[in-house]
Amino acid sequence: MVASTPSQVVYQRPRSLTTTPNSYCPGCTHGVAHRLIAEVLDEMGLREQTIGVAPVGCSVFAYNYFDCDFVEAAHGRAPAMATGIKRVLPNRIVFTYQGDGDMASIGMGEIMHVAARGENITVIFINNAIYGMTGGQMAPTTLPGQKTTSSPNGRDVEQMGFPVHMAEVLSTMEGSGYIVRRSLHDPKNIRQAKKAIRLAFETQKRGLGFSMVELLSTCPTNWGMTPIDAMTWVEQHMVPVYPLNDFKVLPALQGLKV
Amino acid sequence: MARELLEGNLAMAEAAVRAGVEAYFGYPITPQTEILEWMSRRMPELGRVFLQAESEVAAINMVYGAACTGARVMSSSSSPGVSLMMEGLSYIAGTEVPVVLIDVVRGGPGLGNIAPSQGDYNQIVHGGGHGDYHSIVLAPASVQEAIDLTVLSFDLAEKYRTIAIVMADGNIGQMMEPAELPPMRPIPTTRPDWAVTGAEGRDHRVLSSIYIKPEEEEVYNLHLLQTWNRIKAEEVRYREYYLDDAEFVVVGFGTTGRIALSAVRTARAEGIPVGLIRPVTVSPFPYDQITELAKNVQGFLVVEMNSGQMLEDVRLAVAGQAPVEFYGRMGGVVPFPDEILDEIRRVSKEPLTITTDPRLSWIKRLNLARN
Numbered sequence: 001m002v003a004s005t006p007s008q009v010v011y012q013r014p015r016s017l018t019t020t021p022n023s024y025c026p027g028c029t030h031g032v033a034h035r036l037i038a039e040v041l042d043e044m045g046l047r048e049q050t051i052g053v054a055p056v057g058c059s060v061f062a063y064n065y066f067d068c069d070f071v072e073a074a075h076g077r078a079p080a081m082a083t084g085i086k087r088v089l090p091n092r093i094v095f096t097y098q099g100d101g102d103m104a105s106i107g108m109g110e111i112m113h114v115a116a117r118g119e120n121i122t123v124i125f126i127n128n129a130i131y132g133m134t135g136g137q138m139a140p141t142t143l144p145g146q147k148t149t150s151s152p153n154g155r156d157v158e159q160m161g162f163p164v165h166m167a168e169v170l171s172t173m174e175g176s177g178y179i180v181r182r183s184l185h186d187p188k189n190i191r192q193a194k195k196a197i198r199l200a201f202e203t204q205k206r207g208l209g210f211s212m213v214e215l216l217s218t219c220p221t222n223w224g225m226t227p228i229d230a231m232t233w234v235e236q237h238m239v240p241v242y243p244l245n246d247f248k249v250l251p252a253l254q255g256l257k258v
Numbered sequence: 259m260a261r262e263l264l265e266g267n268l269a270m271a272e273a274a275v276r277a278g279v280e281a282y283f284g285y286p287i288t289p290q291t292e293i294l295e296w297m298s299r300r301m302p303e304l305g306r307v308f309l310q311a312e313s314e315v316a317a318i319n320m321v322y323g324a325a326c327t328g329a330r331v332m333s334s335s336s337s338p339g340v341s342l343m344m345e346g347l348s349y350i351a352g353t354e355v356p357v358v359l360i361d362v363v364r365g366g367p368g369l370g371n372i373a374p375s376q377g378d379y380n381q382i383v384h385g386g387g388h389g390d391y392h393s394i395v396l397a398p399a400s401v402q403e404a405i406d407l408t409v410l411s412f413d414l415a416e417k418y419r420t421i422a423i424v425m426a427d428g429n430i431g432q433m434m435e436p437a438e439l440p441p442m443r444p445i446p447t448t449r450p451d452w453a454v455t456g457a458e459g460r461d462h463r464v465l466s467s468i469y470i471k472p473e474e475e476e477v478y479n480l481h482l483l484q485t486w487n488r489i490k491a492e493e494v495r496y497r498e499y500y501l502d503d504a505e506f507v508v509v510g511f512g513t514t515g516r517i518a519l520s521a522v523r524t525a526r527a528e529g530i531p532v533g534l535i536r537p538v539t540v541s542p543f544p545y546d547q548i549t550e551l552a553k554n555v556q557g558f559l560v561v562e563m564n565s566g567q568m569l570e571d572v573r574l575a576v577a578g579q580a581p582v583e584f585y586g587r588m589g590g591v592v593p594f595p596d597e598i599l600d601e602i603r604r605v606s607k608e609p610l611t612i613t614t615d616p617r618l619s620w621i622k623r624l625n626l627a628r629n
């Protein structure tokens with residue numbers, strides 16, 4: 001006789017996500033990143049204590065998809081806005097969600113100084129090597145030789161400069177507590193990305209300074225690829241340029257089991 | 259509270275403290291740096307927030323974030339710094355969060371100089387960041403008024419969920435004179451029902467300046483306009499001097515209004531029937547009061563430390579009912595009372611005509627051209 005096993009929920013929408021259908025293209029990893037953040041907020045019981053800061057870019061409407069308080073910043077200014085919130089509400093959890101154009105180009109000043117101050121906030125940095133929302137222009141993180149609508153013959157580093165390695169740069173700032181790069185191109189890396197996001201929020205919760213997780217991400221639409229090809233392109237072309245690593249982890253965080 | 263000898267910048271800073279400002283974000287720039295310095299000492303000792311930002315761009319966006327929590331927040335700067343804040347101010351207007359800004363205006367354009375000027379009237383009163391919005395702009399003419407208007411600016415900003423700017427100049431900021439500070443107000447213990455504070459036991463809130471559907475943005479723009487119409491109806495402030503029997507009216511704001519008052523008093527002693535109207539709110543501007551005056555006077559003289567920016571508002575109010583003359587100094591030069599007195603004498607003697615541009619005859623009289 002076969003004993004019936006009680007049904008068990010193995011997968012559901014995180015409480016920290018709303019039911020609003022998102023505006024992201026098929027195959028885009030923004031949805032994955034959103035879900036990972038929401039799962040971490042759920043697991044840490046932080047949904048009602050958290051204030052998110054949305055950027056300008058494809059994730060401009062992130063505030064529609066997270067079920068926590070949110071504000072919408074000007075392009076690049078999310079770290080400054082987050083600073084204002086965190087200073088007035090030091091016991092709340094404050095995170096920004098920013099793309100490469102927003103954070104590594106127009107917002108370079110704000111992100112560097114938020115790290116220099118050791119501002120106790122968390123930044124989730126989506127690096128997909130392109131400007132998504134405006135239709136595929138060159139980003140500060142565009143790879144050498146990569147074709148975009150504003151580098152139609154490929155990024156010529158002599159003329160257009162070199163890719164910006166934000167995790168490496170931010171890890172040099174004394175105020176940084178946790179600076180890592182992960183990728184969203186396959187399940188194994190997605191699991192590691194979630195662990196990193198958890199540690200970033202743990203850094204903030206423990207008051208250990210600035211935390212940033214760079215997530216290598218896809219943009220199938222503007223790369224002109226299928227979702228699967230885009231995942232492969234991340235692995236084959238982005239990871240060699242942007243190595244997945246822990247660039248700064250404070251000793252107080254090492255050995256923390258999450 | 260007793261009267262003390264106070265510097266304008268320190269007085270405005272301490273007035274903000276006593277009005278209950280909870281967070282200050284700023285960046286050093288002459289001639290207002292004393293505000294930042296005062297706050298760097300005062301705010302931490304009261305357990306409040308002070309942060310020197312990396313730029314005015316960052317400072318105003320820190321203010322934006324802090325204002326979204328419903329806290330009473332402010333920044334201060336001077337002309338070039340305020341130019342950098344225009345992006346943030348537009349977003350703040352687009353989100354309807356109350357913010358106070360002190361702008362101690364200096365000579366420009368560009369780097370200009372650090373001398374007192376009113377050259378940013380158009381930027382602050384009519385311009386600002388992109389989009390369709392208005393800010394309340396208060397123009398003090400003394401250290402005492404700078405204190406009073408700083409306190410008022412917080413109340414107005416919160417009452418209308420708007421930007422309130424105290425537009426002073428280097429004179430007001432750097433001058434010392436006797437003034438009385440207000441008593442310390444308690445900090446509010448509750449937050450407004452729109453504030454973003456963490457969705458504890460309630461639905462999540464979003465503060466944003468996005469209205470992606472043009473029809474919704476239009477409705478929001480209309481809402482802003484209706485708020486502005488209420489402000490125009492309820493908050494126009496101005497000071498009148500010797501207007502009862504005046505045949506000629508001088509119009510000046512801030513420092514220039516105060517210097518003009520000296521000139522008007524001397525002219526009165528000479529028997530010239532002249533009065534002064536000094537707009538205290540340059541935005542909303544006292545159009546109706548000037549329109550009313552225009553019915554019974556022989557002419558106006560507008561005096562400013564710029565090339566005639568408020569002049570356009572006065573001409574709009576006068577609407578051709580009377581001649582409007584202009585006298586200004588620019589680039590950080592402050593007029594002497596005697597210069598304005600000479601203009602009052604001239605206006606009261608010469609036959610005046612309604613001209614298309616009062617600046618043309620002023621330029622000839624000024625005789626400064628460098629070519």
